[in-house]
Amino acid sequence: MPGTRGPRVAMLSVHTSPLDQPGTGDAGGMNVYVLELSRALARRGAEVEIFTRATSSAQPPVVDVQPGIRVLHVPAGPFEGLDKNDLPGQLCAFTAGVLRAEAHRSEGWYDVVHTHYWLSGQAGWLAAERWDVPLVHTMHTMARVKNAALAPGDVPEPQGRVIGEEQVVAASDALVASTREEAEDLVRLYGADLDRIHVVPPGVDLDTFTPPVPSDATARTALRERLGLPVDSPLILFAGRVQLLKGPDVLVQALEHLPEEVRLVVLGGASGRPTAVRELEALAHQCGVRDRVLVHPPVERRRLADWYRAADVVAVPSHNESFGLVAAEAQACGTPVVAAAVGGLRTVVLDDVNGVLVDGHDPLAWADVLGALLADDGRRARLAAGARAASRRFGWDEAAAAMLDVYAQATKRRPAR
Amino acid sequence: MPGTRGPRVAMLSVHTSPLDQPGTGDAGGMNVYVLELSRALARRGAEVEIFTRATSSAQPPVVDVQPGIRVLHVPAGPFEGLDKNDLPGQLCAFTAGVLRAEAHRSEGWYDVVHTHYWLSGQAGWLAAERWDVPLVHTMHTMARVKNAALAPGDVPEPQGRVIGEEQVVAASDALVASTREEAEDLVRLYGADLDRIHVVPPGVDLDTFTPPVPSDATARTALRERLGLPVDSPLILFAGRVQLLKGPDVLVQALEHLPEEVRLVVLGGASGRPTAVRELEALAHQCGVRDRVLVHPPVERRRLADWYRAADVVAVPSHNESFGLVAAEAQACGTPVVAAAVGGLRTVVLDDVNGVLVDGHDPLAWADVLGALLADDGRRARLAAGARAASRRFGWDEAAAAMLDVYAQATKRRPAR
Numbered sequence: 001m002p003g004t005r006g007p008r009v010a011m012l013s014v015h016t017s018p019l020d021q022p023g024t025g026d027a028g029g030m031n032v033y034v035l036e037l038s039r040a041l042a043r044r045g046a047e048v049e050i051f052t053r054a055t056s057s058a059q060p061p062v063v064d065v066q067p068g069i070r071v072l073h074v075p076a077g078p079f080e081g082l083d084k085n086d087l088p089g090q091l092c093a094f095t096a097g098v099l100r101a102e103a104h105r106s107e108g109w110y111d112v113v114h115t116h117y118w119l120s121g122q123a124g125w126l127a128a129e130r131w132d133v134p135l136v137h138t139m140h141t142m143a144r145v146k147n148a149a150l151a152p153g154d155v156p157e158p159q160g161r162v163i164g165e166e167q168v169v170a171a172s173d174a175l176v177a178s179t180r181e182e183a184e185d186l187v188r189l190y191g192a193d194l195d196r197i198h199v200v201p202p203g204v205d206l207d208t209f210t211p212p213v214p215s216d217a218t219a220r221t222a223l224r225e226r227l228g229l230p231v232d233s234p235l236i237l238f239a240g241r242v243q244l245l246k247g248p249d250v251l252v253q254a255l256e257h258l259p260e261e262v263r264l265v266v267l268g269g270a271s272g273r274p275t276a277v278r279e280l281e282a283l284a285h286q287c288g289v290r291d292r293v294l295v296h297p298p299v300e301r302r303r304l305a306d307w308y309r310a311a312d313v314v315a316v317p318s319h320n321e322s323f324g325l326v327a328a329e330a331q332a333c334g335t336p337v338v339a340a341a342v343g344g345l346r347t348v349v350l351d352d353v354n355g356v357l358v359d360g361h362d363p364l365a366w367a368d369v370l371g372a373l374l375a376d377d378g379r380r381a382r383l384a385a386g387a388r389a390a391s392r393r394f395g396w397d398e399a400a401a402a403m404l405d406v407y408a409q410a411t412k413r414r415p416a417r
Numbered sequence: 418m419p420g421t422r423g424p425r426v427a428m429l430s431v432h433t434s435p436l437d438q439p440g441t442g443d444a445g446g447m448n449v450y451v452l453e454l455s456r457a458l459a460r461r462g463a464e465v466e467i468f469t470r471a472t473s474s475a476q477p478p479v480v481d482v483q484p485g486i487r488v489l490h491v492p493a494g495p496f497e498g499l500d501k502n503d504l505p506g507q508l509c510a511f512t513a514g515v516l517r518a519e520a521h522r523s524e525g526w527y528d529v530v531h532t533h534y535w536l537s538g539q540a541g542w543l544a545a546e547r548w549d550v551p552l553v554h555t556m557h558t559m560a561r562v563k564n565a566a567l568a569p570g571d572v573p574e575p576q577g578r579v580i581g582e583e584q585v586v587a588a589s590d591a592l593v594a595s596t597r598e599e600a601e602d603l604v605r606l607y608g609a610d611l612d613r614i615h616v617v618p619p620g621v622d623l624d625t626f627t628p629p630v631p632s633d634a635t636a637r638t639a640l641r642e643r644l645g646l647p648v649d650s651p652l653i654l655f656a657g658r659v660q661l662l663k664g665p666d667v668l669v670q671a672l673e674h675l676p677e678e679v680r681l682v683v684l685g686g687a688s689g690r691p692t693a694v695r696e697l698e699a700l701a702h703q704c705g706v707r708d709r710v711l712v713h714p715p716v717e718r719r720r721l722a723d724w725y726r727a728a729d730v731v732a733v734p735s736h737n738e739s740f741g742l743v744a745a746e747a748q749a750c751g752t753p754v755v756a757a758a759v760g761g762l763r764t765v766v767l768d769d770v771n772g773v774l775v776d777g778h779d780p781l782a783w784a785d786v787l788g789a790l791l792a793d794d795g796r797r798a799r800l801a802a803g804a805r806a807a808s809r810r811f812g813w814d815e816a817a818a819a820m821l822d823v824y825a826q827a828t829k830r831r832p833a834r
Binding site: 129167 | 512580
């Protein structure tokens with residue numbers, strides 16, 4: 001990697017585009033991660049090209065997002081109707097598209113391949129080998145972790161994914177974990193070489209996710225009115241994809257045991273099964289809390305901050321999270337978080353400092369914690385202050401600086417492999 | 418392709434090795450096809466390298482089968498326990514191995530990539546594009562054909578395979594069909610360009626599969642005794658993988674309606690479900706014919722000819738066959754074939770000339786046809802003569818000559834694409 005210019009990064013995100021709206025389908029924290037990391041890298045002089053599978057004929061083949069960031073939509077399979085389980089069969093087509101793009105460049109164009117999720121890792125493995133550049137991989141989620149903490153009724157990840165992940169771990173010159181917990185999982189469950197793991201906490205967009213100004217009751221009432229939310233009810237916000245992994249059903253069931261006036265706002269769309277939202281609504285009906293659950297489709301990121309600010313508590317009952325971006329963003333907005341004590345959430349949420357951690361997913365336990373916190377204005381104010389302070393740990397500029405260092409180390413390490 | 422030497426062919430057979438024993442697991446007619454075609458091509462001066470996924474630590478990375486034929490076992494995923502459904506996830510690893518092998522050669526080593534089955538087509542598509550050489554593809558089986566004629570209880574092929582097949586059809590410079598029926602399916606079901614389809618009937622090893630000498634009753638008795646088969650019973654032979662697609666259950670059920678002395682010999686092992694053979698035996702028990710069904714594991718090809726010779730009739734009740742190698746081999750041994758009137762079997766078996774075609778898979782209809790044929794020595798003798806004559810249509814040398822012509826045409830066509 002020459003010192004006179006920033007590195008040229010081939011960023012691979014096969015199955016979900018950084019230009020997609022997060023909070024529905026396959027688009028979640030990873031999309032935000034890829035785009036925000038790329039932005040911060042570009043600010044530091046890197047040239048980032050993000051390769052993602054084309055999923056609509058309306059997408060131009062190349063989108064110049066901003067100076068230093070280009071998104072390339074690679075045709076590989078039909079735009080719509082391709083099941084996620086059928087994506088592995090499209091990796092040859094996708095990889096061919098990536099290699100083709102490089103072939104139009106002068107030789108040795110890219111300095112590093114950074115892949116996200118195992119599918120991209122498979123494609124990037126081949127590309128990095130052909131180009132003789134380091135492969136840097138971020139898992140985001142791991143089949144073995146997910147399968148060990150499966151939500152009741154959820155389907156285990158197939159063995160083919162486990163095998164694919166093992167290969168990518170073995171082939172990577174550097175593995176990026178968001179938290180220490182993720183690094184430990186990589187070593188324990190995938191036999192990763194500790195020397196090649198780098199913990200780089202992802203950032204939170206601290207310009208977008210800020211505490212409310214002014215923060216008085218009048219401003220908050222106006223905000224809730226603007227969002228169409230009940231002004232006087234205690235509000236619990238769930239923001240994320242509606243799928244078993246994220247545990248929204250735990251909150252619906254907990255609501256039954258919370259005071260009548262408490263409302264749950266579900267901000268997100270179906271993922272996995274297209275009927276996921278309707279199933280959640282049916283569960284609410286069954287629990288007798290249907291009129292206390294407000295479902296709203298996901299919103300743009302710059303509007304999302306207002307939803308965090310409008311809530312009394314943001315709940316993150318996921319069965320697993322490698323980081324838990326929603327928790328970090330909510331904290332940056334000064335809203336206390338109640339989160340499951342799993343994965344990266346244990347790094348983001350410090351119990352009784354900037355939020356509360358709950359063991360397990362028993363709706364009664366969640367109702368206890370949520371009820372107590374909603375009833376205690378003083379404690380919420382203390383945790384809100386802690387949340388704002390803690391969020392300063394997570395900045396994308398710091399993340400990008402650390403990532404450039406990872407790229408440099410991987411480049412140095414590569415000849416020795 | 419230079420005229421002074423034979424072409425260098427990269428032959429891709431991802432999911433099944435030509436060195437495997439056919440008749441069990443995933444090994445069937447395609448294995449024979451790849452190996453025999455390669456042999457015949459080598460005899461005509463081609464240099465063939467067959468790439469297949471390594472499935473055992475006992476396999477050497479490179480096996481020089483004979484001058485002009487080399488088998489390369491490419492590591493891609495675990496040796497054992499990889500489900501066929503998880504193979505698409507290994508295509509990047511496999512393709513990387515193929516590209517790596519080429520990188521060790523002098524530039525422009527291979528003249529053509531010939532792929533077998535859609536998985537290989539996906540890998541070969543990428544390789545041919547990188548090397549800028551023509552892609553020649555043989556489908557062997559097609560998801561849309563299989564799904565249209567699904568055996569009762571069999572599972573449809575996934576959409577991901579259909580999509581993958583469509584891509585390979587579109588990307589191929591030449592498509593090789595074994596029969597006119599297969600060519601029609603390619604056009605009708607996959608929108609293939611007729612100009613790029615070449616019908617090349619596969620060969621039968623006419624040195625191995627020959628009529629019995631001597632062919633008198635004494636020799637036949639000795640042969641049956643040697644194979645451990647009943648000497649005096651009318652014998653129906655089923656040779657092939659025990660799986661619903663191949664329809665052995667039809668024969669077991671037909672046996673119930675055939676004279677008491679008729680025996681069914683099932684020569685083959687389980688495919689798909691490991692319990693397939695036991696399930697067939699259970700069905701026989703249920704039909705009250707368990708002691709009339711003899712199950713024997715698949716045998717080497719040079720011994721297989723004796724089994725064809727020992728039978729009175731060879732039955733091929735498949736729900737689909739792109740060619741039907743078993744029928745052609747049995748005919749070469751002078752044994753009449755009773756086959757389902759599907760796919761390539763309609764090319765190989767000429768009704769009442771060298772065998773009998775049966776519409777559908779009704780066990781009663783099969784019992785009628787088989788019973789009548791077993792009772793009519795004169796007709797069997799006439800069909801046996803027809804079978805021997807017809808088998809001369811299928812020679813591997815002719816197939817190899819035709820294939821070299823396909824390679825040459827694909828090479829000429831390529832720049833125009």
